[in-house]
Ligand SMILES: Nc1nc2c(ncn2[C@@H]2O[C@H](COP(=O)(O)OP(=O)(O)OP(=O)(O)O)[C@@H](O)[C@H]2O)c(=O)[nH]1
């Protein structure tokens with residue numbers, strides 16, 4: 132144990148939250164528990180490897196999560212050295228992450244780190260999220276200039292598919308800023324419903340304004356501008372599918388939470404009614 136004294140607790144300005152993990156396929160359980168990954172953040176690095184990890188739909192999901200928490204995402208594509216055309220991947224990500232900075236990181240090139248320096252300036256806090264093995268800790272070490280975090284290559288005795296980072300670590304960087312290295316995220320469960328979908332899919336929201344029905348579900352309705360846009364190749368079909376899937380999921384979560392809030396309220400009044408009855412009886 133180290134001798135550490137908490138001298139002051141800062142007010143939480145913002146937080147990156149997700150639904151509690153470990154409740155796979157149990158939406159009900161998951162929707163009851165919030166897991167705060169980190170708080171008081173300036174930037175979220177969504178770290179993806181340009182290997183089998185590369186997946187635009189997953190990036191859209193991360194963006195929705197980050198926007199739901201009203202935070203600023205930056206996409207970091209690692210392992211550019213093992214991809215034949217990393218620039219093409221940057222283009223693909225930029226097409227689904229409108230206006231979000233996208234940076235390439237390659238093990239064989241240190242100049243790629245320079246564009247990341249502004250995120251590390253004094254007073255700034257950046258949290259890293261991404262699957263296990265994408266190179267979050269490797270990136271922390273390279274930015275730090277020293278091996279402060281254990282990485283998969285330095286822990287050779289570890290079995291495949293295991294998480295190398297198992298704790299959430301806040302690292303004060305030599306640049307003056309702070310970086311939070313996280314264990315790999317296996318499942319991006321949502322917690323908040325707060326405009327993330329609209330922010331992550333601005334062009335779909337714009338097309339939706341042209342739908343005939345205000346409550347159009349963009350699945351079968353006549354006069355649906357979104358369905359039209361897909362047919363005309365203006366939006367990729369799988370992007371719309373992902374959008375609809377996440378929208379349903381978030382609405383389900385929100386409904387569930389509101390329903391349980393209603394139930395709590397009802398039970399409270401039931402309790403009050405019983406007390407009133409008891410008082411009346413005593414008289
Ligand atoms: N070729 C190549 N390999 C990389 C790069 N970045 C990281 N790696 C390798 O990817 C493996 C995983 O890196 P880590 O930094 O441990 O990954 P992590 O994201 O921290 O993983 P968890 O802690 O399990 O979440 C290691 O073997 C790294 O050497 C890169 O840019 N290029």
Ligand SMILES: [Mg+2]
Pocket residue numbers: 267268269281282295296312313314315
């Ligand atoms: Mg790690």
Ligand SMILES: [Zn+2]
Pocket residue numbers: 339342343347348349350352354355356357358
């Ligand atoms: Zn529609």
